[in-house]
Amino acid sequence: MTEPEDPVVSIAPGRVRGRWRGTSGSAGASAAFLGIPFAQAPVGDLRFAAPLAPEPWDGIRDAVAYGATAQRGDNGITLIPEPSVPGDSTLNVNVFTPVPGDTAAALPVLVYIHGGGFVSGSPASPWYDGRAFNSDGIVTVSISYRLGFDGFGHIAGAPSNRGVRDWLAALEWVQQNIAAFGGDPGRVTIAGQSAGGGAVLTLLGMPAAHGLFQSAWALSSALVDVPRERARTLSAKLANLAGVSPTRDGFASVPEATLTALQNAAGATESKDALAGVRALLSDGLPWGPTIDGDLITRPTIESLRAGVGSEIPLVLGTTDDEFTMTTDGAKGRLRFVPVGFALGKLLPEPTARKAYLADGAAQRRKGTAAVLGRYVTDTMFRTTVVQVADARGAAPTWAYRFCWPSPTRTWALHCLDVPFWFDCLDADGVAAIAGEAPPRALADAVHGAAAAFVRDGDPGWPEWASAPGVTRIFGGEASHPDIEADGYASVRALL
Template sequence: MTTSVAGTASAEAGPEVRATGGVLLGAVESDVAVFRGIPYSEPPVGGLRFAAPRPAAGWDGVRSALAFGPPVPQTGMLGRGPTAADRADDGWLTVNVWTPATDPAARLPVMVWIYGGGYTVGMSSWSEYDGGRLARDGGVVVVTFNYRLGMEGFAQIDGAPSNRGLLDQVAALEWVRENIGAFGGDPAEVTIFGESAGAGSVAALLAMPRAGGLFRRAIAQSVPGTFFSPSLAAELAAACADELGLRPTAADLAAVDPALLALTGDAVTESMPARADRWGQAGSRSVLFSPVVDGDILPVTPWQALAAGAARDIDLLVGHTRDEHRLFMLLTGLLGQVTPEQAESALRDFAPGGDGARRYRDAYPDAGPDELHELVHADWLFRMPSLHLAQAQVAAGGRAHLYELTWTAPGMGGALGACHGLDVPLVFGNLTDGQPAMLIGESPSPEATGLSARMRTAWTAFATHGDPGWPPYDPDQRRTQIFDVDPIVTTYPEDRSRRIWQDHVFTALSLHDDRP
């Protein structure tokens, strides 16, 4: 149910809300109250560089919450990196709230978004993450936030806690618990949702004792299977620090400008495939940062944690797109260009077990090099980790709902299919601004707008009631919601890949020397 916006200020001045830090002045946009750039943690600079987040200090008077906070330090991607003005402001750790009602009595469900970007890029200010439509149409409070990335957030360095980016996420969720009631939200009805690295973060939070009690439901869209052992993470961080002639310690790196430190990863990433003999699958795939299974902040992998019942009481919605790797093939120039030798190398490096390559060729006898290369990468990185997360949850007596997005986006003549990231604009309903236009086109078709409406309805229904509108997954019938022009519920469609991976265990990626 949607309640009209109410605030203590005049309509001309905008709504005001009293949070724990002080009074915030927001704006009303399309019948939704919006508050941007609210600090949830002190800036992690100076003496707090590489430290766990600390609650933000309060303020006197009324604080304007009309503009997004600056993005965290990162490199650019597709021309979307921080601007010079952004780099001049270190108030990175902020939250944004879209709410249909600022009446504390509204007690609306809350959806907290965690952006993706390979744990190296991303910002809550990107237009595709605008929560207005989702909040207005779904009658929910939508929260987005920034968290530390790359060396600042995920490098394993001496003298600093592991997984600082995940600790930022916990701090943001603690801010939600303490403040969201003032924005009309219900702190007991919080759903976290994220895509790609955001989904990996969701999976990690399900496994983290420190996140216990901060959310009731979780949506994981395209869960990556990349989690690191401490030794692998430490060696990758050392390689980055070495680009500056420094040791991978908090003391050495604290004096380095955050923007410069973010750039060190570029050179290391380019050289990673040449060191795959040492760095294993992370090197072959050029994955430089991931959550670290350190035994403390993240005690075990999400699959191990869920199988042991760590999230048995959390409702889980999880799924992936059909063509998860297609976009990456385009970005690397491999789309339509894969040689038999490259396909064989991909099968050797990423197919599970000693006979995984043969099993792929047997399961997909008509697949050429392009398809085999794409399939094994998609399965290793996103499709099978997502499926296995649902299976682990169900095996422990929990409930999970599974989906697959199979709609072929019309952008680029449909060449990208149902690619990685296509679900994000469909879920938020922001189909025309920024990157979504590349996939969906400048003028979304009725099929696109209809599919987006169905996905938004499913996501907000799940956040409200724990039921997205189709039956839970079970190991026998394996019922899966297929999102397409004509949506259906059917047996999980990627059964050939499921069988190839059914005995695989997703463990933390490690150095070759550390493997049994």
């Protein structure tokens, strides 16, 4: 059989060449265009600048390999294989499409934002390949953005929220160019997991982002609204550690690798008490991420949603049941004989809330003290966000879900486990490590099918939150468990 000719499409800056996976026009065929710049390389004078449109090029640019990543070395912060690619041109997109060059196809578009705590992660993960969505008639795009201090740190004399501006620039690129790949710029869904899910909610609450997407799906959202004063304090600490003034010129004099190495120390709590560090993380949130700058982001995201910002945009959001419960597994032996109320009191000192929380979480309590502490971290960082966002949106179209299937290798329905089911990439590298050698096909069909239906039709297939506040779709529950729970997040309400 003759190999299909490499597809070439024309976009605003010039022509790009991708590569077919499968025979053009056959069932399941997908073309990948990788590493296309949506902005110029953020180096030199552009290092701390707002993203600048890419310069045009002559001839045909090869787009057959992933572009450079802002992540410099995968430090294992996520459970997802997220390769680092060296190079300067880190602001790029990857496009997966079944119909390259068919400008009349007008297929719905999915734009995915990777996670990694806003300091790590890569759009080059094999888990983010859009092949399965292409089979559903959906053009898929994964985007990059600046990370850590370079993306989100406060710098006097530099634009704020540079990573957020990268998201906006990538979405503007989609508006200008996606028709060349067979996509409809008027039918764009944004989605992301963890920090990427937080990015989705941040964009949803930003008037500046509206018109760039029409629906949103947030997986395990790590929502961050760094107060302006905290951002300034963190930057001052980082400048002190680097031995420079906290200005644009001062930070520009420090190599990227040095700042990246120092940013964790700047964001860490100064207490030597481990529990104090956990309490600080739970109360203050992640140190690097979207900042309330008074410009792009003028107030906390929940407040914006409560005020009606983004109410016209359909939203699906949910979590895994035990995002971070794995973090306390190592302490099971030490905590075995520690009363759960006493242990939880170190993190949740208010007695009335603690008593109500333990009563509502009786099922988790039966699994032991370590399981309760891990679930509390999960609930505080992730699961409460679902209820807060859904309640804040009122009558706006909102759907909630939970991913309950426990990992056969890691015990819990843990952070990142749902991603390969959502992308329907169960055979991708790294999936077996957290989903086992035989992850359930039916679960992938259900999760991915709901995502595809939402991107295509604006409805994932279960009742909206506003129709019965608390109503939640359950993915991967036990056979005796209903697919729908009347109040699927009831166990976190004592924390609100």
